[in-house]
Amino acid sequence: MSSTIAAELRDGTWTVPATGTTATFAARNFGVLTVRGTLAVETGTLTVAGGRPVTAEGTLTAASVATGNPRRDGHLRSARFLAATEHPALRLRALRFEPADGGWTVPATITVHGVETPITLYAQQLPSSDGVRVRITGELDRTTTAIRAPRLMVGHRIQVEADLTFTRS
16 A cells, blocks of 8 residues: 655655665667666665755765676776776765656766766655655766766766665664
């Protein structure tokens, strides 16, 4: 049985259980193929005040990148891409939440390869019987990060998505 959205968004701090939670990404490869993959969600918190989200932060584990191709995954973990050894975490921080189309537009920053870069996300709350479920989508311009690869090899735009269930702390 699903609870209503309004009842779910109670004031307080909400967290994402790290175990088994992933974020997905998709990027064009060689201009024709779309490569899809996942990154493990290490932490995620959402603070609600006055019945609306006010802060959110999350961390993804760079070394967890998985596309189904071990050789490609090794390249993505390398210094040219995510630099997982030197920068083991990708950090996301929401700057604010602006109501939009049944959800929120979320101007945010994401730190990739040690460089903080802007990203605009769209968050939509979904029905859930066991917490606050939020689908987050956005697009990262990889040229604003320290990721360096020829455009032919990896497109500039990387689609990101996460379907997260927060529980009250």
